[in-house]
Amino acid sequence: MESLDRFxxxxxxxxxxxxxxxxxxxxxFKELDEWSSLIALSVIAMIDEEYDVEFxxxxxxxxETVNDLYDAVMSRVE
Amino acid sequence: MANITFHNVGIRALSACVPHDVVYxxxxxxxxxxxxxxxxxDNIGIxxxxxxxxxxxxxxxxxxxxxxxxxxxxxxxxxxDVLLFMSQTPxxxxxATSCILQHRLGLPKSTLCFDISLGCSGYIFALSTAxxxxxxxxxxxxxxxxxxxxxxxxxxxxxVDWPLYGDAGTATLIEKGDFGDSSFFLNTDGxxxxxxxxxxxxxxxxxxxxxxEREREDGNIRTDLEVFMDGMDVFNFAISKVPKSVKExxxxxxxxxxxxxxxxxxxxNRFMMDFFVKKLKISPEKVPYCISKYGNTSSSSVPLTIxxxxxxxxxxxxxxxxxxxxxxLSWGSALIQTRDCKVSPVIEY
Numbered sequence: 001m002e003s004l005d006r007f008x009x010x011x012x013x014x015x016x017x018x019x020x021x022x023x024x025x026x027x028x029f030k031e032l033d034e035w036s037s038l039i040a041l042s043v044i045a046m047i048d049e050e051y052d053v054e055f056x057x058x059x060x061x062x063x064e065t066v067n068d069l070y071d072a073v074m075s076r077v078e
Numbered sequence: 079m080a081n082i083t084f085h086n087v088g089i090r091a092l093s094a095c096v097p098h099d100v101v102y103x104x105x106x107x108x109x110x111x112x113x114x115x116x117x118x119x120d121n122i123g124i125x126x127x128x129x130x131x132x133x134x135x136x137x138x139x140x141x142x143x144x145x146x147x148x149x150x151x152x153x154x155x156x157x158x159d160v161l162l163f164m165s166q167t168p169x170x171x172x173x174a175t176s177c178i179l180q181h182r183l184g185l186p187k188s189t190l191c192f193d194i195s196l197g198c199s200g201y202i203f204a205l206s207t208a209x210x211x212x213x214x215x216x217x218x219x220x221x222x223x224x225x226x227x228x229x230x231x232x233x234x235x236x237x238v239d240w241p242l243y244g245d246a247g248t249a250t251l252i253e254k255g256d257f258g259d260s261s262f263f264l265n266t267d268g269x270x271x272x273x274x275x276x277x278x279x280x281x282x283x284x285x286x287x288x289x290x291e292r293e294r295e296d297g298n299i300r301t302d303l304e305v306f307m308d309g310m311d312v313f314n315f316a317i318s319k320v321p322k323s324v325k326e327x328x329x330x331x332x333x334x335x336x337x338x339x340x341x342x343x344x345x346x347n348r349f350m351m352d353f354f355v356k357k358l359k360i361s362p363e364k365v366p367y368c369i370s371k372y373g374n375t376s377s378s379s380v381p382l383t384i385x386x387x388x389x390x391x392x393x394x395x396x397x398x399x400x401x402x403x404x405x406x407l408s409w410g411s412a413l414i415q416t417r418d419c420k421v422s423p424v425i426e427y
Binding site: 036037038040041044045048049054055056057058060 | 114117118121238296308309310311313314317318349350353357
């Protein structure tokens with residue numbers, strides 16, 4: 001079972017300009033300056049690669065915090 | 079399950095034509111904040127695109143590509159038995175554009191003509207139709223014209239779609255001959271109909287209101303006559319289906335990824351294609367891109383890429399895998415064995 005810490009690390013790796021240390025489980029990721037539709041695509045790609053989970057646009061739209069994303073992924077990990 | 083193999087049929091020649099007018103994504107300052115433009119161009123991999131003039135249609139681009147193909151390969155119009163026109167931007171709602179092209183190209187009245195309508199996967203599906211006809215007794219040559227002018231159905235104030243799309247027309251000549259087997263693996267999932275859609279049609283009849291620009295999701299502006307795309311859902315669909323579809327068609331042909339000479343993807347955006355390359359562990363030099371010059375030209379992007387990047391590289395025997403995916407949702411891959419395929423370089427309209 002992948003841990004939340006590992007998920008946060010994978011998530012933070014997708015950002016270039018944002019300091020990784022500022023990204024926590026309770027971070028409202030859409031409020032990050034660097035958040036964009038392209039980073040959203042990277043999140044979908046990362047979740048496919050690392051967790052083999054198909055993540056849809058609504059999964060991102062319905063998530064507010066990094067922890068919300070993690071919960072959505074974990075609910076579908078087989 | 080649509081898993082098809084053809085014997086003794088192949089692609090004899092291919093050509094493409096793009097509009098003369100160039101638009102540059104660096105000039106999209108009105109749509110995307112200046113500080114983000116470089117990053118967007120870098121990610122989608124599209125520097126410039128070709129946009130058809132108001133009075134130029136997909137069939138005009140295809141007509142010119144077909145003329146070039148027939149000239150370069152000394153093809154007698156009388157020898158064409160079937161003409162297929164694959165497009166979602168035809169000349170008219172009635173009649174089928176293929177009929178107009180038959181007359182314009184001087185093909186005989188005995189030519190079988192019809193149009194095929196499908197999204198960015200269209201070339202692969204239309205090519206399977208062309209191969210099917212060319213396999214039949216009584217048919218020797220099929221001319222497949224695949225062209226799109228998405229610039230006419232994308233709103234310039236839609237920041238998801240406008241930076242992506244360009245226009246192109248292509249011609250592919252399919253005929254009987256001493257070719258190795260070719261395989262197609264074709265798929266559909268209509269539950270994703272809303273992911274890529276133009277709302278107006280006969281389900282939602284066109285009224286004066288259909289032409290009114292409205293602000294939609296994330297500030298994008300469009301009318302009901304213009305394309306909507308849910309970028310995240312389409313991306314998720316593509317990355318989950320396309321690499322598997324390529325593997326499937328290669329495996330079913332009894333080959334491996336290493337046996338492929340070229341893998342030609344629908345030129346969706348570079349970020350997505352780079353993901354496929356990584357996932358399939360194929361050497362990047364086997365995967366030609368022309369997206370930086372022409373953008374995403376919908377279904378015509380596969381033959382356009384071949385014309386643009388492989389015009390002097392298809393002598394002798396080659397194994398080419400092509401993969402298309404898009405609205406429907408619809409996706410398919412083909413493994414085509416070519417023999418001295420004559421590819422004309424891209425011309426301008």
